[in-house]
Amino acid sequence: MSTSKNYLVSDFIADWLEKHQISIVFGIIGSANSYIFDSILRKGFTKVIFMHHEQSAVMAAGAYYRASGKISVAIVTAGAGSANAITGVVCNWADSIPCIVLSGQESTKYLIEHSDLRMYGTQGFDIINSVKKITKQATLLTDPNKISYTLDESLHVAMSDRPGPTWIDIPMDIQSSNIDIESLSSFVNTETANYSQEINFDQISKMIESSERPVILAGHGIRLSKSIESFHELMNNLKIPVVHSWSAIDIVSSDDDFNYGCPGIYGQRAANFIIQNCDLLIVIGSRLALPQTGYNIDNFAPNAKIIMVNNDELELNKYSRYDMKIYCDCKYFIDRMNEKIFDSYKENWVIKCNRYREDFPLVEECHLEDNKNFDNSYVLINEISKKLEDNHIIVIGQGSPLPCCHQALIHSSNQTIFASNGLGEMGNGLPSAIGAALSDISRPIILFDGDGSSMMNIQEFQTVIGYKIPLKIVIFNNSGYLFIKHTQKMLFEGRYTGVDSETGMSLPNFEKVSTAFGFEYFNTKKNNFDEFLSFSGPAVLECFMNPEQDLVPKVKGIMTNGGLLAPPLEEMSPLLPIEVLEKSMVEVKKLSYEIRL
Ligand SMILES: Cc1ncc(C[n+]2csc(CCOP(=O)(O)OP(=O)(O)O)c2C)c(N)n1
Ligand SMILES: [Mg+2]
Numbered sequence: 001m002s003t004s005k006n007y008l009v010s011d012f013i014a015d016w017l018e019k020h021q022i023s024i025v026f027g028i029i030g031s032a033n034s035y036i037f038d039s040i041l042r043k044g045f046t047k048v049i050f051m052h053h054e055q056s057a058v059m060a061a062g063a064y065y066r067a068s069g070k071i072s073v074a075i076v077t078a079g080a081g082s083a084n085a086i087t088g089v090v091c092n093w094a095d096s097i098p099c100i101v102l103s104g105q106e107s108t109k110y111l112i113e114h115s116d117l118r119m120y121g122t123q124g125f126d127i128i129n130s131v132k133k134i135t136k137q138a139t140l141l142t143d144p145n146k147i148s149y150t151l152d153e154s155l156h157v158a159m160s161d162r163p164g165p166t167w168i169d170i171p172m173d174i175q176s177s178n179i180d181i182e183s184l185s186s187f188v189n190t191e192t193a194n195y196s197q198e199i200n201f202d203q204i205s206k207m208i209e210s211s212e213r214p215v216i217l218a219g220h221g222i223r224l225s226k227s228i229e230s231f232h233e234l235m236n237n238l239k240i241p242v243v244h245s246w247s248a249i250d251i252v253s254s255d256d257d258f259n260y261g262c263p264g265i266y267g268q269r270a271a272n273f274i275i276q277n278c279d280l281l282i283v284i285g286s287r288l289a290l291p292q293t294g295y296n297i298d299n300f301a302p303n304a305k306i307i308m309v310n311n312d313e314l315e316l317n318k319y320s321r322y323d324m325k326i327y328c329d330c331k332y333f334i335d336r337m338n339e340k341i342f343d344s345y346k347e348n349w350v351i352k353c354n355r356y357r358e359d360f361p362l363v364e365e366c367h368l369e370d371n372k373n374f375d376n377s378y379v380l381i382n383e384i385s386k387k388l389e390d391n392h393i394i395v396i397g398q399g400s401p402l403p404c405c406h407q408a409l410i411h412s413s414n415q416t417i418f419a420s421n422g423l424g425e426m427g428n429g430l431p432s433a434i435g436a437a438l439s440d441i442s443r444p445i446i447l448f449d450g451d452g453s454s455m456m457n458i459q460e461f462q463t464v465i466g467y468k469i470p471l472k473i474v475i476f477n478n479s480g481y482l483f484i485k486h487t488q489k490m491l492f493e494g495r496y497t498g499v500d501s502e503t504g505m506s507l508p509n510f511e512k513v514s515t516a517f518g519f520e521y522f523n524t525k526k527n528n529f530d531e532f533l534s535f536s537g538p539a540v541l542e543c544f545m546n547p548e549q550d551l552v553p554k555v556k557g558i559m560t561n562g563g564l565l566a567p568p569l570e571e572m573s574p575l576l577p578i579e580v581l582e583k584s585m586v587e588v589k590k591l592s593y594e595i596r597l
Pocket of ligand 1: 398399400401424425426427449450451452453454456476478480481482483484
């Protein structure tokens with residue numbers, strides 16, 4: 001690091017990025033952050049990827065971490081630049097993704113003079129108070145000598161315990177202040193998470209031994225705590241059926257004997273039967289989000305004792321249903337469990353689970369029937385996924401690709417697969433694919449996105465072209481917002497508004513749009529998957545779904561005289577014949593007979 005006389009706060013930032021080997025950051029230049037970009041330019045270590053929307057920059061920074069485990073930074077300007085970044089921050093907040101946002105701010109003088117006003121200086125406002133609830137830490141830097149402390153602390157906070165975004169707002173005069181390296185205060189981490197609880201591993205082993213139908217639900221916390229390998233070892237040791245959350249889809253390959261897939265409202269039938277019949281459920285690093293459990297937690301795994309392992313106390317206390325709450329890092333739990341040797345294999349239960357898997361394939365008859373006239377999204381995803389490389393990065397956008405990928409994708413554990421699951425914002429797909437691709441440009445990358453979702457942040461097509469990213473994008477053209485049509489069918493007798501061109505929301509010609517930006521264009525009427533996948537540069541594959549395609553299997557709400565009823569997870573639509581349910585459930589509920597009347 002330089003100690004020359006003209007050494008600015010912004011120079012320190014550029015040096016700090018190098019010190020932490022942060023070689024790629026994402027951002028958009030403005031006036032209020034211009035010193036930071038100038039210092040990065042002069043330093044020449046970190047490459048800035050200039051996006052076309054600040055929300056994209058933050059999403060890309062998050063995706064860079066998701067694909068590589070390495071943190072990145074988004075650099076945005078004051079006012080509108082900071083405001084635009086918020087959606088990306090909430091996305092990373094919801095999915096526990098670390099990233100640091102650095103924003104420029106109006107000069108300190110205006111922050112003081114205008115502190116009670118709506119706006120500071122030319123276009124600034126109080127971003128730090130605005131983002132306090134959606135970041136792990138948000139700091140306004142007012143003392144140039146605290147730059148080192150603030151950056152180190154921000155990095156530590158973002159990465160530690162349950163990860164998430166942090167934000168540092170730096171007024172322009174502070175960025176351009178001269179500092180003396182010797183007088184900087186430095187951050188020393190003295191706090192480590194206080195996972196003080198004694199964990200009774202003997203009791204856990206006994207609970208497993210005495211259960212007949214144990215299941216592990218694997219969550220994203222396993223990847224976040226860098227314990228995927230230890231988890232594979234645990235699976236091998238315990239030989240207990242494993243299901244996983246959407247966010248943990250890439251932890252175990254789909255052909256692993258003990259991976260039984262993904263339960264939930266848009267889950268897989270076999271996984272739902274396994275959850276609903278188990279008598280012991282060990283949840284490792286998942287927050288049990290509503291789309292996973294269904295709307296009534298008491299109907300989720302109703303016969304099971306639940307052991308909940310999580311490093312967020314608030315999540316542990318979310319429901320009163322848990323029989324044992326374990327407050328610790330997933331890695332600690334998994335490693336200690338791997339030291340225990342006991343008889344946990346339940347042959348009859350494993351045979352039963354295997355039968356569920358055979359009886360309920362991912363692609364169902366109704367999908368194949370639909371696929372005769374259209375590209376059915378389940379069939380298409382299932383087919384294309386069989387052709388992907390072992391090290392592919394698969395980014396899932398929003399709209400029907402979100403459930404369909406989690407229900408029908410075939411994958412290996414070397415692949416990286418993710419979506420914005422917590423916030424589920426349209427427009428996440430493209431920026432995320434850019435961030436993930438740039439974390440390792442040698443890995444092939446594919447994005448599955450809805451036609452409506454791809455319109456939000458479609459400006460990033462240009463970023464893909466400009467940076468020559470060989471991204472493959474599959475666009476599911478169903479001429480509108482299919483997801484919302486289904487809501488309108490369920491709630492408003494199919495009165496559509498704002499979901500297609502007839503009801504006020506139109507979509508463009510994707511061939512024209514993609515070729516105008518410079519993508520190679522393919523479509524399923526003319527091209528096969530191999531032609532598309534083997535193309536060397538950026539390419540779009542447009543497929544054509546039935547604009548009314550059903551998104552099933554799904555645990556669908558049922559309208560009754562008493563209002564909308566949320567059935568339990570075993571009741572996925574299309575409803576199975578009662579005889580099949582009787583064969584598949586330890587205990588069939590009265591409700592199941594009633595809804596079939
Ligand atoms: C930013 C944002 N706005 C609105 C929504 C609500 N929403 C959820 S799905 C959806 C439609 C998605 O359409 P498309 O991407 O075309 O997928 P499809 O359902 O048609 O397959 C909408 C509007 C959202 N999730 N995110
Ligand atoms: Mg659509």
